Amino acid sequence: MAEANLVHSAEAGTRVEYELQLYYWMKLIRGFEERVSRLHRQNKILGGVYSGAGQEGLVAGICAPLQQGDVVLPLHRDLGVFLMRGVDPGVLMAQLMGKDGGLSRGKDSFLHGGDLSRGVFGSTSMLGSSLPVAAGAALKFQIKKEKNIAVAFFGEGAASRGDVHEAMNFAGVRKLPVVFVCENNRYAYSTPLEKQMAIDDVADRAAAYGFKGYVCSGNDLLAVLDVAEPVLARTREGGGPALIECKTYRYHGHSEHDPALYRSKEELLKWESRDPIQRFEFYLEKRGEDVKRLREQTDEKVKAILQRAVEFAENSPWPEVNSVFDQLYASPSPAMLDGRRS
């Protein structure tokens, strides 16, 4: 399961199989998110936890068309990206617990680790700063004439950072193979859209950089696919950068510490009624699937995977203390090692 990422099996299969797989991924991501929240309440995960529950549709839809060798830069709510790129759920869980088995090997618990073997770049906390990095990855593909693309996620809040502007402008000038994906969930922490920007659609900003912007419902997997598949393909074929904005909503507060009193129950309700997984189940039902059975089977599978993931993470040791020096540089010089005092 975890070893092969979606793409490989999808390429081999039919459209029906592909859709069923995406259903599975959304369920796994949701299950994973919920488990993380629970582990946080149990004090088994410390530090900041930013749930992406509610946003699985856009993650699945954007990641589905990715290919081997592509680079993706997820942000703080995008743990689903790690899963879909094939990072082992146990490794991801170990990351969140700060264990040696995690991507950061205990250096960080947030999603700042990455797995270069799967094209997942870790970011920093500084929102928006991964977009220039994405442009640089795309520049490499362009220089080396490789048919890969870079995909950078960012929130509508991060869109206000200067780095986002610099990256998009450069991507436009050089027609880089990079797709910028805005997860517009209407809030940056407590700050609503209208305090963040004086326009309706972040996608409109693409025009300022000479490429195209697209808007879709991020809670409707099929709508995301409708945009992502042709747009990513076009960028891959040398069509230059693109900006995809996915309208969505986060069910939880900004972090698990945040009761989100700044938004109304009605608003949350409205968005819960647009749940990406339930919507997709409705579609599958229409298409003739036995959704009840599918859901039960999937839940069971997810449960087992999560069970193993938590076990793996809990059994993973704490990192060795010296790793805080050994993993700083490629080859620590003697002078460097001398700094090991505290």
Place this chain on the structure above:
Amino acid sequence: MAEANLVHSAEAGTRVEYELQLYYWMKLIRGFEERVSRLHRQNKILGGVYSGAGQEGLVAGICAPLQQGDVVLPLHRDLGVFLMRGVDPGVLMAQLMGKDGGLSRGKDSFLHGGDLSRGVFGSTSMLGSSLPVAAGAALKFQIKKEKNIAVAFFGEGAASRGDVHEAMNFAGVRKLPVVFVCENNRYAYSTPLEKQMAIDDVADRAAAYGFKGYVCSGNDLLAVLDVAEPVLARTREGGGPALIECKTYRYHGHSEHDPALYRSKEELLKWESRDPIQRFEFYLEKRGEDVKRLREQTDEKVKAILQRAVEFAENSPWPEVNSVFDQLYASPSPAMLDGRRS
């Protein structure tokens, strides 16, 4: 002359007088620029000199509608802004020579000094970084319900900086009384437009921030006025921010050190044929002025002013050495003074 800035006399006079004054300002600015270049060749001005010759039309047109209490943030080619806001030519010349009589009192020779009593804010060299400052000045006007505006100049090269994005976005969100003026002279040092942006008009970016962008010929004073007068008035009346892009050209290289081999003679020629001063003379002639006489009179006046300015600057003393400490803080603490070793 130098004490009163344009606005006061213009308000009192007729449109004809106003236009003649603007002619005078353009001539003074051009004369000043040329004198600066000469002084630089003579090693009387050291450091970087960035000539704005060729761009006088937009400076005059943007500054004309400014009022007392407005704030303006000129960039490296905008010495005309200082003059039109009423900074004494001698003081400005002393600035460029690094004398105590300059705005920076010898601390800097570039246009990084300012004169707050005339609403001229000094900038840093870091291009684009004065736009957030302009937004902050406008924020003060908004908080205090004052009918003033802030105007920030920036090159099309500076437009690529993140600070420009952050400032415009914030201005849009809060509908701040600020006007951003892009001096698009087609080059950022050696870098031509197409390597800087994948769009034709910087003004189009205003749409990304929820306000309006305007394009005009910066070499046509009347065209600049046609845009600047209503746009600045609208912003002053609470209409929110605006972006004005003035297409223009710099006759000299990037700095006086730069032979500008990266551009063609034909291109230069084309733009010289659009000289803002000659164009305006043509208009004045059509309107019935005796332009030959006017030119001669103005040249004489400008010459006398420059003569006095250079004398003032040359006679101005070097700053006292201790001023490098005394002008760092409002009230240097004893501990601070102790740092006076080199």
Place this chain on the structure above:
Amino acid sequence: MEVTYLKAINDALREEMGRDENVFVMGEDVAELGGAFKVTEGLLEAFGSDRVIDTPISESLIVGAGIGAAMLGMRPVVEMQFADFISCAFDQIVNMAATLRFRHGGRASCPMVIRGPSGAGIHGAIFHSQNPEAWFTRVPGLKVVAPSTPYDAKGLLKSAIRDDDPVLYFEHKRLYRSVKEDIPEGDFTVPIGAAEVKHEGRDLSIITYGGTVQQSIDAARIVEKADGVSIEVLDLRTLLPLDREAILASVKKTGKVLIVHEDRLTGGIGGEIGALIAEHAFEYLDGPVTRLAMADTHNAFSPPLEEAILPNTNKIVEAIKRLASY
């Protein structure tokens, strides 16, 4: 009245906003939410949305706009949601704000405060635990303060707001709710530039600030009780300008000095202080100038790693003992 470190900051903001209508607060989530740590709670209700301003995620803009408003006589108090994000506003601080008066030949002011929750100890990992102060203590034109107690937190913030120069105010987030103190109600200030002896002693000086002051006092007491050595703890409070007189006076008195900070060893302000002492109190030194600080690495997350790299009371006790027996 017993108040927390956090409440002291909130009180200072509220009182200064009441005292001077040019004071206003700006930053991400400072209004409705009252800040990520509730430091600005209640200000929106008290002073309205013109003086308590939520901004987009634009640190450079936040500082730059503060500068612009300050140049026109306002007294902005801008917040970095975490001090770590000050890296995104770096240019505006070190170039625009710090050189402002200088560039204008002494004829312009930038009376702005930049606040930011700094420091480790709440599982914040690499990007929510940093101590960025030493990036700024090398920049003339700025002032930098870092209070360790509710009293100093309130008094220094008031001084910072009333100061006519840009002041960086680093509050230690681990202290927000963990430290309480009886402080006078209402108005008082703590001068910028003045260190304070928080614990008097004769045999050895600890020079410290912020998050390691209380640890140092605790360590001093432990060693005093066990070994009968008398230890002085000097709380710098202001990091730029340094209170050189107080530093040198303490070292000249005791002859031995241990510098402690939570910021990293290499490039932390301890180096500057150590060099100052080695130059200006050389003849008084009875032992090497010793430093104890965070190890030269990033704020690793895993509890055993964090424990290993950060200073704490036990490590300070050990360092005191080693130096005392020199």
Place this chain on the structure above:
Amino acid sequence: MEVTYLKAINDALREEMGRDENVFVMGEDVAELGGAFKVTEGLLEAFGSDRVIDTPISESLIVGAGIGAAMLGMRPVVEMQFADFISCAFDQIVNMAATLRFRHGGRASCPMVIRGPSGAGIHGAIFHSQNPEAWFTRVPGLKVVAPSTPYDAKGLLKSAIRDDDPVLYFEHKRLYRSVKEDIPEGDFTVPIGAAEVKHEGRDLSIITYGGTVQQSIDAARIVEKADGVSIEVLDLRTLLPLDREAILASVKKTGKVLIVHEDRLTGGIGGEIGALIAEHAFEYLDGPVTRLAMADTHNAFSPPLEEAILPNTNKIVEAIKRLASY
């Protein structure tokens, strides 16, 4: 072959680009123009526009894109047109690049070089004269070098390009054309992390780097001739990691140390070095650890001001004499 400091840098770039096709150059005006100082002249013609890339004015993008390309195995050499503008890329350097390997648990690399012309002496004033190095020497994960001779300039740049970690390379713009040296043709490297004694002596050590190395040697010769004191000049060459062994060895030999740099006194790397010495060579010191550096202010433009605040040979001579007679 006698080459200038500038030519040495250009040669290193050209040779490394020839040697490894993953090396590329990126920055403002580096291609067509060959750079504001002509450091990258001829590279566009030799290697084409895919490997010599003009960018928009976007320092944060330039560094960030360098990081992204480096993570995929490229070896970008990015330029800040003046080192002063590195403030605009600060976050990408100290947070994105410096923590990259660490965040990835040691399983990712960032083999990038950031070059920038730094230093005063060409009438550059506040924003074209800065020495930004000490902002970065406190950041683990980075390496920082600052050559003083054509030989070191070439050898260190080659090492930096081949290094698997991000290296900041500060070249001193006053040296570009003013310094010439006979150096071997073709390939050689200078190791990162190794200081070099540029002038041997017994009685007093000068520890310095970059723009003040030659001034220090000149001053040493003057005093040696006049007063018969023997002076050692240690050129640090690398500022992070510091060559602690070389520093301590020299001080232990001479017993007296003068630290000289063009960067500001307070917060310059001299503080770190002074503190290191005061801790680890305490027993060998025969005099106070002395520093000579730019005064604690900004790079004022006026010639008399610049003269007053910057170190120079005469000032070094005076400082040597004072210390020698201690």
